[in-house]
Amino acid sequence: xxxxxxxxQKIRESIKEEVFNYTQVIEALKEYRKPRDVINRLLKNRDxxxxxxxxYIFGEVWRKKAYSVELLANLIYGPSIISSxxxxxxxxxxxxxxxxxxxxxxxxxxxxxxxxxxxxxKHLNKERFSFGIEINKTSDGQYITANPLKALTDKxxxxxxxxxxxxxxxxxxxxxxxxxxPYFLINFLDKEFIEQLNEVYSARKITWFVDFIKTKFSIK
Numbered sequence: 001x002x003x004x005x006x007x008x009q010k011i012r013e014s015i016k017e018e019v020f021n022y023t024q025v026i027e028a029l030k031e032y033r034k035p036r037d038v039i040n041r042l043l044k045n046r047d048x049x050x051x052x053x054x055x056y057i058f059g060e061v062w063r064k065k066a067y068s069v070e071l072l073a074n075l076i077y078g079p080s081i082i083s084s085x086x087x088x089x090x091x092x093x094x095x096x097x098x099x100x101x102x103x104x105x106x107x108x109x110x111x112x113x114x115x116x117x118x119x120x121x122k123h124l125n126k127e128r129f130s131f132g133i134e135i136n137k138t139s140d141g142q143y144i145t146a147n148p149l150k151a152l153t154d155k156x157x158x159x160x161x162x163x164x165x166x167x168x169x170x171x172x173x174x175x176x177x178x179x180x181x182p183y184f185l186i187n188f189l190d191k192e193f194i195e196q197l198n199e200v201y202s203a204r205k206i207t208w209f210v211d212f213i214k215t216k217f218s219i220k
Contacts (some may be wrong), residue, residue: 087151
């Protein structure tokens with residue numbers, strides 16, 4: 001018990017961030033003969049929590065501040081950008097509180113159930129993936145998100161349930177199905193950005209979305 005206490009104190013003194021990796025732990029425990037055994041004991045005692053292999057956060061007792069789930073989202077599977085429902089909810093565009101942290105990736109679509117929540121990743125090609133991103137800073141590092149309008153575009157593009165037949169189809173989909181707040185949406189509408197979205201996605205589903213938005217909000 002005393003050995004565990006000394007070990008976690010050593011790690012906490014060595015690592016200032018709340019999110020950390022296996023290399024950092026091993027470095028903090030370099031004086032121990034069997035650091036892996038120590039790590040396993042600390043995990044069992046929930047002094048540290050494994051989010052996924054090689055990625056950790058401190059347990060509640062040893063936590064100095066809140067950890068960033070957004071930073072974790074970028075680290076769990078990459079390259080990835082937080083987008084779609086999570087960004088729409090966080091910016092007040094949809095009324096629902098979203099529990100799953102939704103991201104896009106250039107890799108295969110995947111999802112992860114972790115001790116700190118569920119993280120989902122949907123595939124986009126490189127050109128669509130890299131457009132319209134924003135870099136956010138935390139005390140533990142920085143994470144990448146989609147611009148809110150880009151996040152909405154990703155939601156539309158990836159939603160296989162929605163099969164529009166014309167630009168008019170978006171009225172019911174956006175405001176009845178997704179329950180997008182038009183008064184919030186208008187704050188994120190930039191003509192140049194909208195035109196770039198159209199070019200980057202280069203697909204009828206998004207072209208119709210752009211046509212609808214421009215008509216609905218009188219963007220010329």
